[in-house]
């Protein structure tokens with residue numbers, strides 16, 4: 570279970586990008602995070618895997634407070650967070666198998682990795698998941714020879730190789746055609762169920778979010794202003810999520826007695 574409490578992220582001395590945000594995602598819960606560009610969706614995911622440092626607040630994954638970890642403990646926790654990217658982030662000149670096994674790098678010693686000698690158990694695990702997502706026959710193909718949908722499947726398998734306790738996906742389907750997007754969304758949904766994982770997906774396509782996720786979280790300029798079932802995301806909620814500007818929000822904060830200075834820095 571992921572439990573975020575009063576998360577604040579401020580870049581430099583600017584207005585916070587995340588403002589006292591709290592969110593709980595249990596196992597087998599697939600959550601879409603929607604919201605206008607700049608709402609803070611990517612910052613939220615990056616705070617979870619500590620690619621950016623939260624300014625304050627707590628992020629607990631299965632009881633471990635990620636915000637307090639340093640050094641080896643942080644590396645270990647990060648290893649258990651599977652990240653899936655819009656641009657796939659594969660090593661183009663390496664094969665599918667090599668890309669997938671790179672998900673094990675936190676577990677395999679440097680020397681073994683340098684000589685590409687992975688334990689048989691890792692190779693078996695790789696084939697198991699490649700078969701699961703339908704790319705096993707591409708194991709020896711170079712990543713740059715694959716289509717977008719195939720690449721994203723490689724990205725998903727690489728994340729699964731980490732034995733993740735959560736999957737975080739930042740616009741995983743934004744570079745894919747509509748049909749392939751749906752397949753990837755369906756895949757993430759079934760993997761959440763099969764592996765009992767919480768899944769958090771940043772996504773702009775609201776139709777896909779509604780069709781393939783259990784729950785929708787609507788962000789607006791650093792706050793969660795909607796959190797509910799896809800069926801309860803009506804037009805009024807959509808307007809609230811997507812209408813307005815940061816300036817409107819600043820005025821609303823002030824009118825509601827939430828001056829920015831009260832946000833811890």
Ligand SMILES: Nc1ncnc2c1ncn2[C@@H]1O[C@H](COP(=O)(O)OP(=O)(O)OP(=O)(O)O)[C@@H](O)[C@H]1O
Nearest residue numbers: 580581586604605606607608609610611612613771
């Ligand atoms: N490294 C950074 N330094 C300073 N400001 C940043 C940094 N990263 C993001 N921001 C700012 O934080 C805000 C939220 O950005 P973020 O990327 O989280 O938005 P987003 O909701 O993911 O948007 P999009 O839908 O376009 O991906 C933006 O105003 C952005 O300019």
Ligand SMILES: [Mg+2]
Nearest residue numbers: 610611612771
């Ligand atoms: Mg983003």
